Amino acid sequence: MTHKILIVDDEPNIVVPLQFLMEQNGFQVTVAASGEESLEAISKFQPDLILLDIMLPGIDGYEVCEIVRLNPEWRDTKIIFLTAMGRDVDIAKGMVLGADDYITKPFSNKEIIAKIKNLLNNNNNDENGQ
């Protein structure tokens, strides 16, 4: 089964390599450049995992995460924060809001793929286990 990934970032120069990377690894990818766009994309695209930047125009990454977690339909959607803040307190805030993992910019492509695969596989295992 092809997993669906939503990349939410307003910076095209990071979105382009990420999208390429995900596609090369066999994921189905959609991109959103703002918090509002991401919410629309989540309802339409129903992603398995969201790569969510924190600093977004309009609704920020924290708020998107909160909205996703409050919606029971999207309960199983995995969220990985992409953060350029790099401060423990920012990361802790993201985790408290219900993110599954975080990646601090700059990151290695291998690291991000490993984290995504790990989360999605766990998800599969959970589903199979049920």
Add this chain to the structure above:
Amino acid sequence: MKTGNKFWWFAAIAVFVTFAILSGLGLFLWHQLAPDDRLVIVKLLQSHFGYVFGALVLLLAAIGFAIDGIFHVYILPLSKLVEETTVIYTANPSHRIALEGSRDIVNMADLINREADRFEQLQRNIREQSQLARAEIELEKNILAAILAELPDAVVICDMDGRVILYNRRAGEMLVGRRQKSKSGGFIGLGRSIFNLVDKNLIVHALDEIDAQIKADAPTTASSFVTGGAGDTLLRTEAVPVLNQHKHLTGFVLLMRDITQAVANTTAQHVNIRSGMQQIRGSLASIRSAIEAILEFPEMNAEQLGRFRSIIHKEAIDLSRVLDGQHNAYADRLPTHWPLTPMLAKDLLQAVIHKAQQQCRVPFELETIDETCWIKVDSYSTILAMLFAIDQIITIAAIDRFFCSLDTGGEFVQFNFMWIGKPVKIEQLRKLDDQLVAIGEEALPLTVKEVRAYNQAQIWTSSTLATAAGTRCCLRIFFPGRQAEDVTSPRTAPILPHSRPEFYDFDLFNQPGQKPEVDGLRLTEAHYTVFDTETTGLDPKAGDEIISVGAVRIVNGRLLRDERFDQIVDPRRQIPAASTKVHGLNADMVAGQPAIGQVLPRFHKFCSDTVLVAHNAAFDMRMLQLKEQKTGVRFVNPVLDTMLLSEVVHPAHKNHSIEAIAHRLGVSVIGRHTALGDAIVTGEIFLKLIPLLIKQGICCIGDARAASQKTYNARLKY
């Protein structure tokens, strides 16, 4: 009782007694006579009634004249003699008695005057001796006060009730501002509560902390907090205890430093660093992700590869820009450990030229000089480094004459040292920059470059500088320009005052609690605001308005001339020419001044917790009361009137004008008919009246008010 009334009482009693005696004698004789004799007398009286009545009237007139004579020749002069003798030995030893009366009383007055001469001489000798004895200790106190006054940090010393015992000029500036407007609208002054200016909870918390430290015998006994100052400034405040010999807290010292700029710099630096870090992380993420994708997928198509290369290129450029921005922002806020002093650039140039002409023996010709630009430098090292550079350049380029100019270019202040002839190469300049500064016998352990860095100065040379006089070679040294408002308050040289400066009073430590019943306060201990108003006329009911308010404070028996309130008021009506003649204020002078509605609330704060003192206070108070409804400001302070108090101590005198009282009590009258000038004279008169009142057993505010109310002039209403 008024002197006139005394006379009539005396006359009435004398006439009554005389008639009582005569009637008594008459009755006695009447009873001794036989009935026939009585009939003869009655007939005689009836037939000669006119003569008898005339004799009685003449008798009455003779008694009246005798009483008037006795009163004016003996009794009234005696009463004045007592009053004026009291003035001599209490308020004004230079006062001499001048009386008209009986020869005996005039002789007695002369005798008292001669004794007064001796008394005055004696008092002068004692004063001189005690002044000599106190001179040394006063000098030490004044040195301390002068140093405190000029400290760059604010110092406020308070007793345990929070009342200010000492403060310096910087404290006034930091807490209240140079225009006397604090955030809380409070004033700073001796005896005033510091809690009007600094949040009480902060101080109480600091004192609790200090108390705990003392009890725990901690090595440090101090507590710090940050509070707001005048004009949205932030003051880092350190509270330090004042302990008595038993190690009990008797007061505290607040040491304050303005950290507004430092906090703004640090905050801006943090924001800058944080946003820079985020931008760098973002760009690096793009570059790393793109390059890893290229490396991981070497078979990617040319279009994809092109996009990734362009991402890497763009992000690398962004990265450089971010780093440049960070570098500049850092350099702008580079904290320097050298204290840089603001100074006029022209002063620095003149100092350099003055020294250079002595050291280098080359003439300097001044051309265009911008006299308005300020810089911030360490002047000694800067002058020495500039001198060294000029000296080196003279040798390198064999210069025989310099042309100097000073101007601004962008944000920089430029010192141009120009010459005609051989240019200085950039390599020679770099070499110069790396040399240790040394000229004549003076040297620094620093290179020119290091001195430049500390003073944020740049150096540059040109062989083709176009000027009005033609093309010249130039050595340009430039510093970041400062706005005049950046420059901190000019420091004046401390001057030792002749008498104890008025901004401290250690005696206040021994004051009783802050708010006892005011009427029970001793006259010598109460705090007073002595004030006066100038008005457009003398009839408040007919629409005359206040045109200026002046006030000074009296704390612990000292008139604090520096703690003044001096405000011209726009009366919002025409000023009659007759009143302008009195106070000198005309329409042009009141234009742009605040209206009474703005002035009275400030004045009300200025007088809070004090007893008001004015001359003919009924008039001034009426002026203030008429504004109560409009301004919502009510003056409920107790009021003392120097006119009434003068009447209390000198009932035999008729004239109680400011001039007359001042003359009697030996107060010099300066600056009359300005509100502040009159307030100061009134204050000095009041201080002289206090010992005279105490002599009469009037020791408290309540006594003084009660005695005033009984005087004749207290009946005056406006």
